[in-house]
Amino acid sequence: MIDDDLDQVDKLYLLLLHANGGDAVPGDLWIQKELFLVAKNMPKLEEALEFEAYLRGPFSETVEGIHDKLEVYGLVQRTRLGVALTPKGEDLVEDVYAEIPDRIRYLVEDIKDFANDLSRDELLVYVYYTYPEMTKNSMEKEGLEGKRKQVARHLYERGKVSLEKASELAGVPMSEFRGAIRA
Structure with missing residues (x-):
């Protein structure tokens, strides 16, 4: 049975794809960053996934391996919408869902x-400027510098981040950021 071959990290990957109605995760970049953000809230998971600063910020070879394994089992697939569960994956994750603690489900x-x-x-702006230690090998950071304030403002206007977080992401004092928003 496939379920016996899956560890808790594999199941968490499936849970991510299942979360919020099973909407596809837009792509590998989002999978990496979403699991990185989950792992930052779960020290044992962070240790297991071994994220490293890479070309596009935090990257885990373990996450890539998990995807490959789950794809071989026919549980996940890449579609034009991103990475999603297959019908077989959906059936399996229903059983897995019940064994995951509520706090982890809510976090995911x-x-x-x-x-x-x-x-x-x-x-990338959110992850890079929240976890700058993960950008040391980035080939993207330089290109984001010029867009940083505009992207932070957009995140704030969309209600994705607080004013304080947006000013941190923009790299400016909150009073200056607040003034830029009013302009």
């Missing part, structure tokens, strides 16, 4: 709800 749902509809730039 909150992060997917927050990140899934972010643009590529919004996702």
